[in-house]
Amino acid sequence: MSRMIFVNLPVADLAKSREFLEALGATNEPKFTDETAACMTISDSIFVMLLTHDKFSQFTPRPIADAKAGSEVLLCLSADSREQVDTTVERAVSAGGTADPGPKQDYGVMYGRSVADPDGHIWEVMWMDPAAAEKGAEAVAAL
Template sequence: MPKMIFVNLPVADLDRANAFYEAIGAEKNPMFSDHTASCMVFSDTIHVMLLTHDKFKQFTPKTIANAHETSEVLICVSADSREEVDAITEKALAAGGREPREKQDYGFMYGRSFEDPDGHIWEPMWMDLEAATSAMASGEEVAAA
């Protein structure tokens, strides 16, 4: 049976967050969405639950982190190519996201990162698994280009 992941993110403005995630390719599932939450579907296995702060507080006794000031999580998602990494990052930037650091290029692995409007950091990455395994087996030092 395939496993699924639901990433739950607190958002300050649900409409703005919906628009951002739709702009980068997610589809809203209305069955699990209302005025307090949106289920954004990236694939059969990856769903992002965008929750208003009041809704998010129903699931945790902890203070909600301000992701613009504090790193609470880095969400890494795989891509099929370098071009796909660039495409999703460029869509995020065009939709109002921010690129918090330079691209990382290790030859066999390539990644970029972007922040959504609430500061949550996503890291799309591509990896040539065969080349990565070979490089690590030979003891090559991994350094970004």
């Protein structure tokens, strides 16, 4: 059996957060979506569960962090090109995101930008030249 990852995020406005994730390229899985949660498919093995604060609280005894005030996680999605990085960020901004809460990263063979979702979670979108990726982190760091 292949392994899957489910990223669970607390959200204030489920519909707005779902629209934001759709702008990043995710699709909704209606079998696991209701008025308290939305299952968003990133790939065959990666899913984001958007959970209302009440629903999220059912899974943890800890208080929900304010992602606008602190960083609890950085999420990064790959892109097929530099242009796709920019268009993905632009779509996410149109869906309520805030572009570039951190500086753009342009290392020639690696290019990335970030966008904060309506709740403040930071989503990075990154492209890396396939030849550079084959050489690994040390080769990229040397640039």
